[in-house]
Amino acid sequence: MYRSISFFAALSLLFLTACSNETDRSAASTEMVGEDMAPSIADVATDMGLDGVDSLTLSGSAWRIRNSFRQTLTASPPWPERDEVTSWVQTIDFTVSAMRGQGDTFASNLFFAPPVAGTHVINAPAGTDSWSQQMEVWLTPWGFVKGAQRYGAQSSQLERNGNSYTRFSFSSPESMTSPSGMRYTVNGYVNTDGQVVRTETWLEDAFMGDMHVVGIYADYESHDGLMVPTTFEQQRGGGGVFGVTVSSASANPANLAELIPTPENNAPNNGGGGAPAASEPPADLTQQVGDGAWLVNGGYVSLVVEFSDHLAVFESGQSESRGEMIIQQIKDNISDKEIRYIINSHPHSDHTAGLIPFMREGVILVTHEENVEFLDRALNTPRSLLGETDLNAQVMGVTGVGLLEDATNRLELHHVPNLHTDGMVVGLLPEQGILFQADFTLPKPDTDANPFVKTLARYISENDVQFESYQGVHAAAVSQTRAELLATIAGE
Ligand SMILES: [Zn+2]
8 A cells, every 4th residue: 555645746847948058169258359468378388387398297185076977976066075085196298198197095985984995097198099088188277288389279368257368279189089070179268377277178978968078277386487276176067076286296307207107007097998899689678577567677677667658767777778778678578659758766877878868769857856957968968079969858857756647557756865866766666566776785685784775764664665576777686575675774
C-alpha cells in the first residue's frame, strides 16, 4: 500500500527557456574605438616582463575541484568542495609549448574516509596536437602573450564595470583544429597596467558542447621583473575547477629539463581517452520485471516504464553509445511507442553521458529541479566544435515527489538528497513493487553501508515507502530487497 495522492506534488512543468550561456564569442561589454591608444601585444610582453623569457617556473599551493568536474555535490556552480594541493610546482617551456604542473593531494572523494594520498598533475607535453592539453599553455597569462605574438592577435578596446581593457584574440594554428575542422579561438583581456587578467577559449566536450574555459588572474607581483598573479583560477562550465596561490616564481629556470621531463619519461597524460571499441550488441538485453516495466541490462541498467501512449525511461547509460543502444533495445524488444521522457537519477557525468542520444530524438529530460539550470545550459550550448547541430533540449524539473501517471501505470520520482548529490531522485513503481536507484549500492556482507545508502534507508523508513524489489542502475549479482536496504540502519 502507498499513501494517498495528496502526499504527492504534481510533476512541476518547469520548461526553462535556454538561458544565455557563456558561449558568446565576444565579451558582453561595450566596444570602444580609440585603436591608437591601444597597447600592442609587444607592449604587453614588456609590461609582463616576458622579453627574453623562454621558460618559467612557479611554486605555491593549489586546489582542485573535489571528485572532478561534473561529479560535484551540487550540479550548478559554485562548487565549494575542494581538495587542497600542496607543494605545487608549475613550469612552462614556451619554446616547445610544453607545461607541467604537479602537487600532492588526495585520491579522496566526498564520501569515504580515510582519504588516500595522491598527486594532481597538469601535463601539456611538447609536440601534442591535443587542444585540451595545449590550451593549458595558451590560457596562462604568459602563454597567452607568447601565443598572441606568435599567431598575430587582433586587438580591440572595451569597457567593463567602469574599467578599460584591451582584448587580444588569436586562433590556434591550422594544424590544431576541432573535430569539425574549426580553429580554436583564444581571447585575453589586458588591464591598463598591462596585466593579463582574464583568458578564455572554447573546448569541445561530448556533453558540454563548445565548453567555455576561462582563466582568471589577480594581484600581480613582480618576481625579479617577471609579472606573476598571486592567485589564479580556471573555470569550466561557469565554476572554478582548479586554482593556485603563488609563493615564488622565476624566469628561465636552470633545471628546466628536470621540471618538464621529456615525453618518454612522462607518466601517461591524463587527457584524451579514445572511445571504447564498438562491440556487437547481444540480441536482447531486456528483462520484463512487472506489468509495463522492463530493465535494459548489460551496462548501466535502465528502467523502462510503459504508459498508454508513450514510454518513460529512467537512466540513460554511461556513454553516448550506451544511450543509443538503450534506445535500440527499447525499439527492438519492448515497444515502438514514443519515448517521451528520459529521467536522470542525478547529474554526475557517468549518469548523464547517455542523455545525448535521447536529446537528439527530442525526448524530454526529467531531473530534479536542483539540476535543471546546469543541465539545461550544458545541453543547449552550441556544438559547433564537434560539428553537431544544437540539441534543443527540453529540461523539466521535479521537486518533492514527481509523478508520471495515467490509467495504465504509475511512476513516482522521490527526491533523496544525500552526500553523493543533492539532486538525486529514485524511481518507485508502487504497483510492481520496485524501487529503482542509482549509486545507492548496498554494502558487501559484514561491512557498513556508506552514508548515502543510509540516507535512502532512513527516507524509505520514515516515509513508509513500500516495495519489494530493490533494483539498481549498477545491477547487483543477486536480487535485493527493501528489507536488505533497511538492514543498513538497523539499531538506529
Ligand atoms: Zn554519482
